[in-house]
Amino acid sequence: MERQDLRKAGLKITLPRLKVLEILENSKQRHLSAEDVYKALLEMGEEIGLATVYRVLTQFEGAGLVSRLNIDGGHAVFELDDGDHHDHLFCVNCNRIIEFYDEVIEQRQRAIAESNGFEMTDHSLYIYGVCNREECKKER
Amino acid sequence: MERQDLRKAGLKITLPRLKVLEILENSKQRHLSAEDVYKALLEMGEEIGLATVYRVLTQFEGAGLVSRLNIDGGHAVFELDDGDHHDHLFCVNCNRIIEFYDEVIEQRQRAIAESNGFEMTDHSLYIYGVCNREECKKER
DNA sequence: GCTGTAAATGATAAGGCTTTTCATTTAGTA
DNA sequence: TACTAAATGAAAAGCCTTATCATTTACAGC
Structure with a gap:
């Protein structure tokens, strides 16, 4: 996943977006909730707001970079979309x-x-x- | 669906439960949200609280009388479980x-x-x- | 590089659906 | 009929997610 993918999606290359991508790519678990991503960012020392995490994940979904799963009744889970x-x-x-x-x-x-x-x-x-x-x- | 089904499930036979069953059985649409059931009750002139509707539907689900569908991202929808x-x-x-x-x-x-x-x-x-x-x- | 502008962010509030709480009422048994 | 556990209703609280809006930032053009 590259900066190019963000450009193609018409998204500016910002630190929050790059860091969220990094989490999605490097996390041990392939499936992460918005909260999981948020916590992982905190652990990296990145103070990125939860609202931004939700926004970025939704944009990534729109750009086809990420898929959203809806596990029964629960919260959404995201995974990298490799096609x-x-x-x-x-x-x-x-x-x-x-x-x-x-x-x-x-x-x-x-x-x-x-x-x-x-x-x-x-x-x-x-x-x-x-x-x-x-x-x-x-x-x- | 009978009073017996409620008894078997260990549920007392109460007016709210009977009326919710009645809605589920007689509604034109087979798939109803809790809100739909609540509104249908109001139209029948039954003043049953929304919390009760949620409780009753959840109990019915536990008793196998009703199934809960989770449409993508949205709210839950219920249908009679005919087996x-x-x-x-x-x-x-x-x-x-x-x-x-x-x-x-x-x-x-x-x-x-x-x-x-x-x-x-x-x-x-x-x-x-x-x-x-x-x-x-x-x-x- | 610097500047300007649209886009992005963060904090917080608000939203939608659902469950909890708790005081009151009711079903069903003794 | 009286008693007790269960059920109800109204309202508050919960949970996840999105909207708001003032502030900050990316990046195109000079």
């Missing part, structure tokens, strides 16, 4: 997120949209469950 | 909701959960798009 679409498995115990892509499901979705007269613009698929970590399996 | 699982097509223009069920997708989801070591507890699939109403097609 390949995928869906998510979500561990209801440890909140771990695993990505997957399934062409069969994709095709069926397109077929369903079409047969109902829908022009599909987007879709979201979340599989919720308990993952295979020992701590989580115990909870089953 | 058959289905997913939803959502018109981003007129908010119409269409239900569908696809066994191929269901199977693939189970397979994906399994191959990732997940014990699936639930899943949610929303297809967003523009439906085939004239007013909506114009927006395309």
